[in-house]
Amino acid sequence: MAAHEFELTRNITIGQYLPTGSFIHRIDPRIKIVAFTVLVAAIAVCDTYAGNIIALSFVCLLFRLSRIPVGYGLSGVKPAMPFIVILAVLQLLFYGEVASGGTVYLKYGVIIITSESIRLVIVSALRFIEIIFVSSVLTLSTSTTQLTHGMASLLKPLKHVKFPVHELSLIITIAIRFVPTFAMEMEKMMKAQASRGAQFGQSAWWKIVERTKDMFPLIIPLFHVAMNRAEDLVLAMEARCYTPGGERTSYRKLRARPGDYLVLLFCLLFSLFLIWFPY
Incomplete structure (x- = not known):
């Protein structure tokens, strides 16, 4: 059995954070979330070969600017290949x-x-790859805390209509953060099952039905681990006196710099170029 069959965490880029210290890491998280949303919308609308090739090149440039290896970003596409x-x-x-x-x-x-x-x-297919790349750049260059504060700040006006802004932001960031955690747990289970004689990765990657059947013995244990993780998280939040709907302050205030707005303006112009340029 190939060793790479157990390296699930290496193929999960969404939800992980790599502090490389690039200028993209230092951009205000609110700006990054808005720019991410705009880019994803433009990619979803763009339906030409040239436009998607330009978008893919731009996303690869983002990896370069954030000092994250493009090969690491490509590894995030591998789990989605069967669905693509x-x-x-x-x-x-x-x-x-x-x-x-x-x-x-x-x-x-x-x-x-x-x-x-x-x-x-x-x-x-290009759209799927580009969206995975953009999502990876966002999560790899933004910590979970920054994502939470950024989304809570962007959705803050909805508090006037009694919308649970902080709770929604917390749920989304926890879901993103648990993606690599569950990948790590599944990797441990696969290694434990393989040590007991279970077979994983014997079928070719395109034989999706056979590979899915191989994963059936892991579904129930993974759900059990997920429930335990959720219970531990609830106890940890209660121990810190977390109260849903309560007023909260932040130790660090988000302040966007002029350079951050320039980045947002560039992303807006690039998105408009992808949508309306007559290729």
Whole structure:
């Protein structure tokens, strides 16, 4: 059995934090969250080859500027590859009529493959990769505490309508933070099961059904660990006198610098370029 089959934490980039000290790490978290939202929206709308290639190049540049290895970002795409492949096959075979126009290459019953459906498959795969990359840059360059304070500050106006701003921000950041934690727990379980003779990773990566069956013995133990982790988190928050809905102050005040606003302006202009430039 290959050793890399157990290296799940190396392939999970979302939810981890790498303090490299780059200028992207020093940007105000509110600015980064808004810029992230704008970039994801632009990537989701962009539907051309050239636009997605430019977006992918820009995201790789973000890795470079944040001093995070691009190879580490690529490792975050690996867990999503089976879903990307399944989606690509379904789009290729059954989206021929939806993606109307273009040259028809194959028509057999409900299966229609056209040049437009092929374009849709490639563009959709690029979109998934770009969004994973952007999400990785955000979480790798922003700590969990910064994400919580940033989202709470952005959603603060909703407090006037009795919206639980802090609670929602806390839930989102905990969910993001627990992604690598659950990957680490699953890695421990796989190693424990393998030491007892269980087989993992024997099937090829494209045999998704077989690889899914291999994961069945881990589902119940993983749920059990998740419940225990949640209970420990509740006890820790109660020990610190956490009260939902209570008024809170922050030790550190978020202050955006002029350079942060320039970064946001550049992201807005780049997003508009991706959407409206006539490629």
